[in-house]
Amino acid sequence: MTSTITALSQKANNLRIHSIVSTSESGSGHPTTCMSAADIVSVLFFHSMRYDIHHADHPNNDRFVLSKGHAAPLLYAAWAEAGIIEVDDLLNLRKIDSDLEGHPTPRLPWVDVATGSLGQGLSVGLGMAINGKYLDQLDYRVYVLMGDGETAEGGVWEAAALAAHYKLDNLVGIVDVNGIGQSQQTMYGFDVDSYCRRFESFGWNTISIDGHDIGQIISAFTQAHSIKEQPTMIVAKTFKGRGVSFAENVDGWHGKAIPDEQLEQALKELGPVVDVPVPIQAPTVSKLQSQSVSKIEPPKYQIGNEIATRSGYGTALAKLAAANPNVVALDGDTKNSTYAEQILEVDENRYFEMYIAEQNLVGAGIGLSKRGKIPFVSTFAAFFARAYDQIRMSAISQANIKYVGSHCGISIGEDGPSQMGLEDLAMFRAIPDAVVLYPSDPVATERLVAESAQYDGIVFLRTSRPKTSVIYNNKEMFPIGGSKILKSSENDQITVVGAGVTVHEILKAYQELRAAELLIRVIDLYSVKPIDAQTLIKSAESTGNIIITVEDHYPEGGIGEAVQSAVSENGICVHKLAINGIPRSGQPDELLRAFGIDANSIVKKVKAVLSR
């Protein structure tokens, strides 16, 4: 044991040296926060964790999430010491041609998820732990290293509640209590008990240790592994800048590389890097059963029937889950409104209730996606705003995750503006490579859910509350990036584009206008992103270079601006009907009228534009 402690202590020292040298070389970064956690990471990577250094993708590797992402140099240093990357490579930290970025991203094969927006790691770890315990039933453990400052983030406590609720004894968190935040002392300073008390009250096993005592760290992990049916939080008192006298526990060193003139002294205090051979535990051998995916049952609707797209989503999710065993669903206590609950009829083990906690809902989904699942994560479209930072990070994390937002727009009616998703298209369109889908009937919904599962990446599917007519034949297909021309003739005078509920209003307007011998081309833009620019441009060109868009969304960032972006280099005029100002309670049809996106408003707009 003494030799183990000595070896791990030297490894920690190596990690500190690498962290200092690499950040000084790059001239920026966070060496002092690396130094506080170096002993913990040494024990984890070279004693407690089980992983195959040659296979980052081994399904039973223990997982490590560096929630305090600004300690990235420490993580890279651990890999270098483990022989995963070259020590020399550490000097490329933060360079544009290196994947050793300022905060970890999955450009590196050993990084599951991007971190750097604090307080998100525990949710991701929770998703991975749920997978290990309940789905793949593998014995890997999930370790999440957090800073003390980031526990102020509410998302941490959402995850804390859920991890205890799901009895995740395969989840181990560590809080690195170095007491110093970015701009001042943290809220609790070195009050280690305050962390223990809070996690205990949330149902966790907690262990308080000196985070620089290798023996205590080893014991803590050993104890954590012995606890059943409960997650463990190790609360480690540490010092920022540990090991270098002028930086240790000294304020003002956050996010600063040690300048050249002080580097020599720092390295002198730490001594040389010493090659310490330490065995790394391999993961237990285990094989994931290969899962066979079968064909999804096609839609079965009758044209003209009244069915909400959110209901179509429930049907589609159940069919998809029956066909694909990797599909799982999560919802934030809205499953009877989003219809996610329909998966329960197929397999109740593939639904995870995340309660009213959307940040963790999304974070857990990201974690599940990183263990090979295809999570369908649903709530009201409006409430995805609660998790927009996590959604943003899910893109940097290259997650394969599907967001389903119901109750979009004013068409929900009486519940009023707090429940209406009216900025969700803007949110999701601004996520790089995200697909944004918005079906107008249940046939389209079912097809798009199937398409979503096929697409490797982020998809947002926007569903509506009210019942609307089935307008598509069951055999109709809806490829991502496409659109549907619903009405077309050689004499069309204008192109009118909608999606979701407004498609139905446009079709009503079409009838009225046709009666007045005014023909319009009608496009259902079910794929808002990627957008079918070719069809839009071609249609506009044959209808006088004019498009009107109609959307149940605020004017900014929605369908109108998506269409403008698609056609704006072609000098096509785009006129928008959208929701202006904060809406209010009322009946759906009253609201569509009052906010100017009903059939009558469309008729008026078409006439006004044509008479210009």
Added chain:
Amino acid sequence: MTSTITALSQKANNLRIHSIVSTSESGSGHPTTCMSAADIVSVLFFHSMRYDIHHADHPNNDRFVLSKGHAAPLLYAAWAEAGIIEVDDLLNLRKIDSDLEGHPTPRLPWVDVATGSLGQGLSVGLGMAINGKYLDQLDYRVYVLMGDGETAEGGVWEAAALAAHYKLDNLVGIVDVNGIGQSQQTMYGFDVDSYCRRFESFGWNTISIDGHDIGQIISAFTQAHSIKEQPTMIVAKTFKGRGVSFAENVDGWHGKAIPDEQLEQALKELGPVVDVPVPIQAPTVSKLQSQSVSKIEPPKYQIGNEIATRSGYGTALAKLAAANPNVVALDGDTKNSTYAEQILEVDENRYFEMYIAEQNLVGAGIGLSKRGKIPFVSTFAAFFARAYDQIRMSAISQANIKYVGSHCGISIGEDGPSQMGLEDLAMFRAIPDAVVLYPSDPVATERLVAESAQYDGIVFLRTSRPKTSVIYNNKEMFPIGGSKILKSSENDQITVVGAGVTVHEILKAYQELRAAELLIRVIDLYSVKPIDAQTLIKSAESTGNIIITVEDHYPEGGIGEAVQSAVSENGICVHKLAINGIPRSGQPDELLRAFGIDANSIVKKVKAVLSR
């Protein structure tokens, strides 16, 4: 005491009857969640709270925040019983021409903030309590009524930590533990202790009661009022649907009005509405000192000096705070990066550290704004994504709040994508009536901060990390909704529009293009919303109907789409340079080049567009 209890009990019964009748009349709503909290609200409104029923705007009225906003009918019923509104008016619940909306909004004078997105009320209450205790030093108390399900929201725990940290003994929370969520039992069911334990561990005084026992409720509030230097959480065990046998503690009644055929039985069980005269305590008399606002010191820079706009913000905030005593600042432990810390030099009592907890940061800001302060709330632009739901609600709440997001875009450099605000313009543009400002130098920054304080509503100010040249004269003014034409001639061939860092790249491109005898018009679009459509259209019309936009933001929802929206009815072609795909770590100039928004990329784009 007995007669008080009897009276309050009858009042509670009246509230239940009103809640049932009004929701049944509207055919939707949440009567059962009103019934669980009816006794609590009865005691609050008719015994414990002090307010002037004739003056919603009395500065020393106790404040009530209905965090469980779906219990709106109960709140409206309490007003009716207090004589604030007519009982008959309750029958207009949820109608389009009534302000008695499905969830409360400040269209009603007695509602401070909109609720309905759960788990936000405690932060708002915290902001109001901070104002009472530390700023206005009034003795009003703030009561926040929460549902049990919503305590799963992390934002609640952010507020819990801060309220204890700031020793807010004027803040009283109530958790209505009715055990039933929307789609199933809550995570903790009737485990009242679990709520007490958790709030206690966060530093609160807690009191556990039977929420249907009027005597216990009265005692709890009395005890809460006696506690010093600590907020109190009253955890009340209740039954959803209390008082109506077929709905009481029965699953499946969430969000359902009692149907006509069962209404009679429900009303029979509750008995008639009885007129009970109950005295309402008046607020203690107190006068807010009127605060005089003086003139702000003008900018003092030298053209050509290199100063970051975030630094300009710090200077401006300090000057503004010196001139206007209502200005306060909040930040989430980034004050040394956003430069919000400069207010400390003027008045350390008007800065509130909110630590790394952005949801509460924004929620507390909303609360402060509702007590007459002008809060400047700052963090990295990227991290406002963490509070987008609160920001969305701040608009419905009609808050007068200023969001300042620093470190926007790839120009931050080595820290990498997690720290780069690249969707913030999309986020804030989609907020109705929000002003979105994006200065390119410190003169513009100072002027725009002053303008922000003048504007009554939401403002987002986007600042940049890198030092850039001062380009404006100190006397230059920057009205909201304006723009600056920086280069203009009669021979301009194209209009190039930027803001922030890209203005400097466009100016460099201008020099290079001019050397090649190609003139461009250069516009600094410092006001992204409202947008100076007139100048854009006029410029485009005199430069061949072509605009190129250059922005350090994703293509969706940013400057390019804002410009397109402004000119799209005029058939003007808009070409966009923006950040495509997830960026990475690197030096700022390397990144501007790699992602195609540097001077060289602009030169190329201008030439390419003109050669089409």
